[in-house]
Amino acid sequence: MKRVALYAAALGIIAFAGFPFYWMLITAFKQNRDLYVGASDLSHIPWIFNDPPTLDHVKLLFGQTDFPRWVLNTLVVVVAVGVITVAVAVPAGYSLARLVGRWGERMGIGIFFTYLIPPTLLFVPFSRLISLLGLQDSLGALILIYPTMTIPFCTWLVMGFLRSVPWEIEEQAMIDGYSRLEVILKVAPRLIVPGILTVVVFSFTLVLQEFVYALTFISSVNKMTVSLGVPIALVRGDVYHWGALMAAALFTSIPLAIVYNAFIDRFIQGFTMGAVKG
Amino acid sequence: MTSPPPPRRTFADREDLLGAVMLGPALAYVILLVGVPFAFAIALGFSNATAGSLSFGWVGLSNYVAILGDPIFLRALRNSVVVTVGSQVLVVVLATAAAQVFRATFRGKRFARFVLLLPWAVPVSLAAIAWTWIFDSTFSVINWTLKAAGLLHGWLYWLGDPALALLAIIIVQAWRIFPFATVIVLAGLSSIPQEIVEAAIVDGAGFWRRLFRVELPLLLPVVAVAVLFGVVYTATDLGVVYILTGGGPANTTHVLPTLAFQRGILGADLGQGAAIAVFLLPFLIVVAIGMLRLAHRTEVGGAR
Numbered sequence: 001m002k003r004v005a006l007y008a009a010a011l012g013i014i015a016f017a018g019f020p021f022y023w024m025l026i027t028a029f030k031q032n033r034d035l036y037v038g039a040s041d042l043s044h045i046p047w048i049f050n051d052p053p054t055l056d057h058v059k060l061l062f063g064q065t066d067f068p069r070w071v072l073n074t075l076v077v078v079v080a081v082g083v084i085t086v087a088v089a090v091p092a093g094y095s096l097a098r099l100v101g102r103w104g105e106r107m108g109i110g111i112f113f114t115y116l117i118p119p120t121l122l123f124v125p126f127s128r129l130i131s132l133l134g135l136q137d138s139l140g141a142l143i144l145i146y147p148t149m150t151i152p153f154c155t156w157l158v159m160g161f162l163r164s165v166p167w168e169i170e171e172q173a174m175i176d177g178y179s180r181l182e183v184i185l186k187v188a189p190r191l192i193v194p195g196i197l198t199v200v201v202f203s204f205t206l207v208l209q210e211f212v213y214a215l216t217f218i219s220s221v222n223k224m225t226v227s228l229g230v231p232i233a234l235v236r237g238d239v240y241h242w243g244a245l246m247a248a249a250l251f252t253s254i255p256l257a258i259v260y261n262a263f264i265d266r267f268i269q270g271f272t273m274g275a276v277k278g
Numbered sequence: 279m280t281s282p283p284p285p286r287r288t289f290a291d292r293e294d295l296l297g298a299v300m301l302g303p304a305l306a307y308v309i310l311l312v313g314v315p316f317a318f319a320i321a322l323g324f325s326n327a328t329a330g331s332l333s334f335g336w337v338g339l340s341n342y343v344a345i346l347g348d349p350i351f352l353r354a355l356r357n358s359v360v361v362t363v364g365s366q367v368l369v370v371v372l373a374t375a376a377a378q379v380f381r382a383t384f385r386g387k388r389f390a391r392f393v394l395l396l397p398w399a400v401p402v403s404l405a406a407i408a409w410t411w412i413f414d415s416t417f418s419v420i421n422w423t424l425k426a427a428g429l430l431h432g433w434l435y436w437l438g439d440p441a442l443a444l445l446a447i448i449i450v451q452a453w454r455i456f457p458f459a460t461v462i463v464l465a466g467l468s469s470i471p472q473e474i475v476e477a478a479i480v481d482g483a484g485f486w487r488r489l490f491r492v493e494l495p496l497l498l499p500v501v502a503v504a505v506l507f508g509v510v511y512t513a514t515d516l517g518v519v520y521i522l523t524g525g526g527p528a529n530t531t532h533v534l535p536t537l538a539f540q541r542g543i544l545g546a547d548l549g550q551g552a553a554i555a556v557f558l559l560p561f562l563i564v565v566a567i568g569m570l571r572l573a574h575r576t577e578v579g580g581a582r
Contacts (some may be wrong), residue, residue: 007378010390013558015370021400021581022406023419027411039422040433046419092304099297108466112302114312115358116562118514120535124542124552125318127329148311155304181290184300209401212535216543227401231521242411249404253396260399261392268465 019251022104028247029053035243036230051173057243066221067248070229073139074208080143082203085150092151093158095187098247115152119212127216141217142225154199156277157266161195198266201259208256306430322552329546354532355557359536361447361533361562368452369508370501373459380460381467400459409450413437413522438532443523447531450522451512453568459504466500467493486577499572506565513561534558
């Protein structure tokens, strides 16, 4: 009896969480005449393929829309933001954890709090700043602004990560005659590699998900990122190409979900701020 | 006997200097591109700045007087509160239940976990467009299913009716955030000492009693973390409402971020847009205070 309740609850949760993705999947591969049957027609079951699946929507998405261009734009932003974030946040996290002493924790919390200041509070002043810099409608705007979201969180992540790395290895290197700077340049990088990986992954997921700044700064269709272009520019006039739309949503979600599965525990450590003791 | 060498005071060994140099870029980024714009956002609320020109004149409280007398703004403020509170109540219930399921072992758990994380991983804007299709006025699969089950006799215009649209927004926000809350609650569950749970079982406490009297009180700090992040993510989110309803029908489903965007960016009235966004601050202050209290609590409790 208890097992039955468990499986019923598990199924309910999975159905709620997964339903939109099932709907993306089935919409992306349905023929139009199977897709566009009004829901008031009870004889036509929308949950299944009534006609054989088709690749037409996928071909439309990759062949006749700007989707490939948006993927490319997104990758450019991902790489640039990843490089900036690693270059700025990793040394900062190291500094907070190992160098600046007892002020490190306080300053770390301070920097982390800026992560809580949302894009929707800052997009108005940023729109003025971006036009002053002449960056409106360019990927440069996104590359400049996205690190404001990745740096606070990643600095915090690296700081927390280093707390779990024993200090003895670095200490031993100093006893062996390395200067403090040599330890930082030669010994520490090897120790931080998993932390750096988490930073890269976090930047990647954030850039793929961001919508508000992209919507504010980018107006040309060929400059858009995936998360902006799909919902805004794949709709032609009043015609929604639902098949192609859902295909785009599906193809973007799957890689992100795989990455999340692999890195979930590291992200969670960042979010719980030590409220959970391992 | 040789005396120990005097401490070298070169740059390469000055921890304070090295620390400052390595922290500098991050601090500069945060101060210049978060702190200054944040102050500027507050200042803009008292100005008549527009997107078209670079003029900037102080107009005192007139933006605030204007929006506080504007029924669309008041409605947006109310919607923000309703959506945030409504979705977070759902999130707590769903996440507590889901965490109980996922701490057990069952067949297909790996796959179930993958599906559970999907709503959190998918970009907000893409999830919102999928839900727009699900709630479509002509093709809604929800309506078909309700009708086929004999539960619906009329027709539900999900995004065309203000009350239903608000409900749809709450459902989507809860859907998007509960996986994150579940994972956090799970992390909390695993840190509850097993002896406490076992002692409760020995004392004859059943599942519900154990859940409400033993585990939930111990879980309170992690549930609080989940809710605090949930409040930030919901109250400050623009994508869901912007894509699902665009604030419609007839401006009835705006929340603060979408209205700020409409007035400040689309309407080019930066002053009013900034003033509207400032009303997000109370949400954030509540969250910041909650976070600080939790951080303080773990600092104090760290010695146990």
